[in-house]
Every structure is written in C-alpha cells, then in structure tokens.
Amino acid sequence: MNFNFINLQPYSNPQYFIWLLIALIPMIIGLYNGKRFKTYEAIFSLVFLFLIFDASHWQQGVNLILYLVFEFLLTFAYERYRTKKNSPNKTWVFCLAVILAILPLTAVKILTVMPAGTVPFVVGFLGISYITFKNVQVIMEIRDGAIKKVEPGTYARFLLFFPTISSGPIDRYRRFKKDFDKAPTRDQYITDLQYAVRYLFQGFLYKFILGWLFGTYWLPKISQAALIAGNAAGGLKLSWWVLAYMYCYTMYLFFDFAGYSLFAVSISYFMGIHTPMNFNKPFISQNIKDFWNRWHMTLSFWFRDYIYMRFTFFAMKKKLIKNRIRLSQVSYLLLFLIMGFWHGLTWYYITYGLYQCIAIIINDYWLRFKRKHKKTIPSNKFTKWFAIFITFQVICFGMLIFSGFLSQLWFGWH
Structure with a gap:
C-alpha cells in the first residue's frame, strides 16, 4: 500500500486520523472485551513510528535506534549497580548517569544552531526531548528506590509510546506501567472511550479550526x-500591531499545542492508557505560579520534581544558601534558565526563561505581602478578575518574547 500521498507526521492533518483509527480497531475490540493485545500494540506503534521516519526522515529513524540502544545500556547498567548486593549508593555514579542520559539531547541542541553546512549529518529525531525526560525520570527514581525493577519490554513501550512521542504529554513510568499491566473493565473502558472521543473532537476544534484561525489566517x-508600520516608523501604530501580534500568537500557541496534546491523550485513552492532561484552563490563572500549574503541566511538574525540588533539597542539605527565600529564588533561576536553554540556544528563549523567573519571584513577594496584610487587602470577585487580567498580560508578554518576533522586528528595521 502506498502511504506517500499522506503526511504521516503525527496529528498533522485529518486524513492521518483515518489510518490511525482503523489501526486502533483491534485494540478497541480487545479492550472492550477485557483483553490487552500487547503484541499488536507493539506492532502498531512500530509501524506508525516507521512511517514517521520513512523516506526523507530515515536518518532520524537511525538516530532514534542508536539513541535507544545507548539509553537502554545506561539505564539497565545503573539499575544493576543500584540493585547489586552491598553496592554503595555513590552520588557521583548517579550524577554521571544523569549527565550521560541528557548528553544526546544537549548535543542536539548545540549542533542544531551551528551554521548551515557545518554539520554534515542529520542530528536528533522527532521526540528526543520527551524521551530524554522519561529516561532521566526513571534513572532518578531508581536512585530514590521508587522504582525497584525496570522491565525491558514495558520500558521500551513507555519510551516509544506512540501517541505521545512527538509532543508529549510526559508520562511517568510507574503510572504508565500500572495501566499497561492490566486491561480496564468494560465499564471503565466505555468511560475511556467517551473521554477519547470528546478529547479527539476538542483537539480538532483547537488545532484545525482555532489554531488555524489564529496561526495561519491572522498571524x-x-x-x-x-513590519510595515515599523519600517515606516509608525510609532503608536506599530505598538498596536505588536500588541495584536502578542495576543494572537499566544492564542495560536495555546490552541495548536493544546490540540496536539488532546490528540495524544485521546489516542492514549483509546488504547486504555490514561496519559495525563497537559493543559487546565491556563488563562484563568490568578498569578504566574498558578499559570505554571496549568500550562504544559507534565513538563512543568517534571521540571519542578526533578530540577527545582532536587536542587533545593541538595542546597539545604549542603547548607549552600541558608535563607529559604533566597534559596527558592536561586532554584527558580536555575529552573527557568534550564527551561529557556531547553527550548533553544537563542537570546529570546533564554530571555523568556529569565523573564519567567523574575515574574515568579515578584509573585512570591506579592503573595507573602498579601498574607502579611490579609486584613487590609480586599479579596472579592473584582480583585479575582483583576488578578486574572494582570496575569494574562504577563503571560502574553512572555509569549511575545518567546515568539522571537521582537528580534524579527529589529532586523526588519535594520
């Protein structure tokens, strides 16, 4: 069968879903009858992964295979070290394992910003960030003792879980294994199907209608x-257009990314896997910390659990910073700088990370001030909606920085 007439990048067009839903039918029938066809699920995922990395993307497929071999050897070598009788729990071995786990992703981030023609081969592959986060999470939880044993087959399916490989959400190994090890009851699966259909249509609304409207039509x-107003030194006129761009880009980014995430969650539910949601009404956040508990939640919680909290506990244990407020601020700086660098080695991504760090530190000052003066500071519906309005402006300006459009305007003028 010739698939070349279809764009087989995940969730890229409505036609793609026809082939995807047809392939899901045996799994749906099996789960409805209380059976999980693990072999078919593995074949299903491998076939669709092969189709992603077919033709012009074959080099990415090779990179994926090499990456998986490396990460498997690393993870199971560290598991063997940790579970070996009388093996010392040396910190340097753990740090080395984490550094090696993120080394391929770091190399890809650096090599992709090299001048054109400098790197004579294809680097990276679709989904390398999300697979890396999963792998690092497992290594850290092996060290903590939360994961006693990693099953190779389940681990491979966890890393290569097809619905989430391209755009997340980032699942946790123990949660995934719990779903994967058993089939839901018929009543449970009927509920899963209801959610799956709902999220599928919501994803279509977000990505193919609202995302297209904001991103393809208006933006x-x-x-x-x-750009025209800037070249004409439009002054106030330019400001209005930049403001319009800021809001339009924010809406586009949300609906496009949330649409992708909904597709991933929907297909996961069809497969009887409860992949966590990625967005929870982020634009009703009353402060920037609330926003990060609602926006790209699986990534936010991953950074919180495996960077912010671990650095904070380490610094407290070593008494690097005695003042708890200063310690939290340094932890925020580390967290958001890493997040900025992860998005890309460009000034606007790094500036975006610093901006979010400053915003959340200011927010913490404000929350402490509110608690201290709670008797004199009013709290009602007006203050709630005013907080949502202010937070939305802070969010949108951050997205304007993230978009790189300010850089585009600057070079357009010069």
Whole structure:
C-alpha cells in the first residue's frame, strides 16, 4: 500500500486520523472485551513510528535506534549497580548517569544552531526531548528506590509510546506501567472511550479550526502589518500591531499545542492508557505560579520534581544558601534558565526563561505581602478578575518574547 500521498507526521492533518483509527480497531475490540493485545500494540506503534521516519526522515529513524540502544545500556547498567548486593549508593555514579542520559539531547541542541553546512549529518529525531525526560525520570527514581525493577519490554513501550512521542504529554513510568499491566473493565473502558472521543473532537476544534484561525489566517497578516508600520516608523501604530501580534500568537500557541496534546491523550485513552492532561484552563490563572500549574503541566511538574525540588533539597542539605527565600529564588533561576536553554540556544528563549523567573519571584513577594496584610487587602470577585487580567498580560508578554518576533522586528528595521 502506498502511504506517500499522506503526511504521516503525527496529528498533522485529518486524513492521518483515518489510518490511525482503523489501526486502533483491534485494540478497541480487545479492550472492550477485557483483553490487552500487547503484541499488536507493539506492532502498531512500530509501524506508525516507521512511517514517521520513512523516506526523507530515515536518518532520524537511525538516530532514534542508536539513541535507544545507548539509553537502554545506561539505564539497565545503573539499575544493576543500584540493585547489586552491598553496592554503595555513590552520588557521583548517579550524577554521571544523569549527565550521560541528557548528553544526546544537549548535543542536539548545540549542533542544531551551528551554521548551515557545518554539520554534515542529520542530528536528533522527532521526540528526543520527551524521551530524554522519561529516561532521566526513571534513572532518578531508581536512585530514590521508587522504582525497584525496570522491565525491558514495558520500558521500551513507555519510551516509544506512540501517541505521545512527538509532543508529549510526559508520562511517568510507574503510572504508565500500572495501566499497561492490566486491561480496564468494560465499564471503565466505555468511560475511556467517551473521554477519547470528546478529547479527539476538542483537539480538532483547537488545532484545525482555532489554531488555524489564529496561526495561519491572522498571524501572518498582523506580522506583515507590524513590519510595515515599523519600517515606516509608525510609532503608536506599530505598538498596536505588536500588541495584536502578542495576543494572537499566544492564542495560536495555546490552541495548536493544546490540540496536539488532546490528540495524544485521546489516542492514549483509546488504547486504555490514561496519559495525563497537559493543559487546565491556563488563562484563568490568578498569578504566574498558578499559570505554571496549568500550562504544559507534565513538563512543568517534571521540571519542578526533578530540577527545582532536587536542587533545593541538595542546597539545604549542603547548607549552600541558608535563607529559604533566597534559596527558592536561586532554584527558580536555575529552573527557568534550564527551561529557556531547553527550548533553544537563542537570546529570546533564554530571555523568556529569565523573564519567567523574575515574574515568579515578584509573585512570591506579592503573595507573602498579601498574607502579611490579609486584613487590609480586599479579596472579592473584582480583585479575582483583576488578578486574572494582570496575569494574562504577563503571560502574553512572555509569549511575545518567546515568539522571537521582537528580534524579527529589529532586523526588519535594520
């Protein structure tokens, strides 16, 4: 069968879903009858992964295989070290394992910003970030003792779980294994199917209608108008266009990314796997910390659990910073700088990370001030909606920085 007429990048067009849903039918029938066809699920995932990395993307597929071999050897070598009788729990071995686990992703981030033609081969592959986060999580939980044993087959399916490989959400190994090890009851699976269909149609609304409206229809027109106003030294006129771009880009980013995430969750539910949601009404956040508990939640919680909290506990144990407020601020700085660098080695991603760090530190000062003066500071519906309004402006300005459009305007003028 010739698949070349279809764009087989995940969730890229409506036609893609026809083939995907057809392939899901045996799994749906099995789960409805209380049976999980693990062999078919593995074949299903491998086939769709092969189709992603077919033709012009074959080099990415090779990179994926090499990456998996490396990460498997690393993870199971560290598991053997930790579970070996009388084996010392040396910190340097754990740190080395984590550094080696993130080394391929770090190399990809550096090599992709090299001048064109400098790197004579394809680097990375679709989904390398999310697979790396999963792998690092497992190594850290092996060290903590939360994961006693990693099963190779389950681990491979966890890393290569097809619905989430391209855009997340980032699942946790223990949660995934719990779902994967058993089939749901018929009543449970009927509920899963209801959610799966709901999330599928919601994803279509978000990505193919609202995402297209903001990103494909409006955003290029606003961008062009802003560049024209900038070249004409439009002053106030330029400001209005930049403001329009800021709001439009924020809406586009949300609906496009949330749409992808909903597709991933939907297909997971069809497969009887409860992949966690990635977004929870982020634009009703009353402060920036609340926003990060609602936006790209699986990534936010991953950074919180495996960077912020671990660095904080380490610094407290070693008494690096005695003042708890200063310690939290340094932890935020580390967290958001790493998040900025992860997005890309460009000034606007790094600036975006610093901006979010400053915003959350200011927010903490404000929350402490509110607690201290709670009797004199009013709290009602107006203050709630005013907080949502202010937070939304802070969010949107951050997205404007993240978009790189300010850099585009600057070079457009010069």
